[in-house]
Amino acid sequence: MPELPEVEAVCRRLRKQALGAEIAAFQAQRPSVASPQTPDDIARATDGARLRAVRRRGKNILIDLTGGSTLRVHLRMTGDLYVIPDVRFRPVTARAWFELSDGRALIFDDSRALGKIHAYPTPEIENVLGHLGIEPLSKAFRPETLIDAARKSHKPVKLLLMDQTIIAGLGNIYAAEALFHAGIDPRLPANRIRAARLRRLHAEIVRVLRTAVQSASIAYMSPGRFSEAESFPLAVYDREGENCGICGRRIRRIPQGGRSTYFCPGCQR
């Protein structure tokens, strides 16, 4: 599933490819891509509009249009959003697309068809996404932010990190990697971790995400399919049974909150 770094990379690519482009038409292969809105709602909000700005909030891509609408795209499991030179040559997994007036097309490619596109009046976006927590790559994300959140939570720290209402955009892969580099057991209740260790965790979250944004931006500069963390050096994620590069112990996988958590029992206490 694309996390903050991959979504950020898609935004950067879109800015290069499509800022200023004019939307001529919207087509949805299946209406569910817009539900509970309809493809007609999206078409009405976008026809004739130009892409004014591309922003990211958490794992959401926000495309501000002239005319006062903002598109919100959530990639979910397998979504990708990119421009192709000719609308006639779109992939079979294109669930929806915007025909651009210069003949190109902005493609929403989504093999599992779980992603969503919605349109809102731009000022409403703040409310629509009001539940999202702090952006971990913004200046507002301070060590104290994490310390305060941890103090109020008895959840395992890994689940705290993945709670989108606290930190927006951090997901399964990079939460596991940050915990490894901070040397913290993902099962520890958040409120039992000392402040000094949480400061280190804060620093590792920022460092891991920055590195991953760089890797993802390079990997996704050209159109193509997503494979998250493609060029990021993963220390524990998806490495069950392999030896830890630091201590040599075998990396473990455990279920947490319905997802797999990977960690090193030697390095993470």
Ligand SMILES: [Zn+2]
């Ligand atoms: Zn280890």
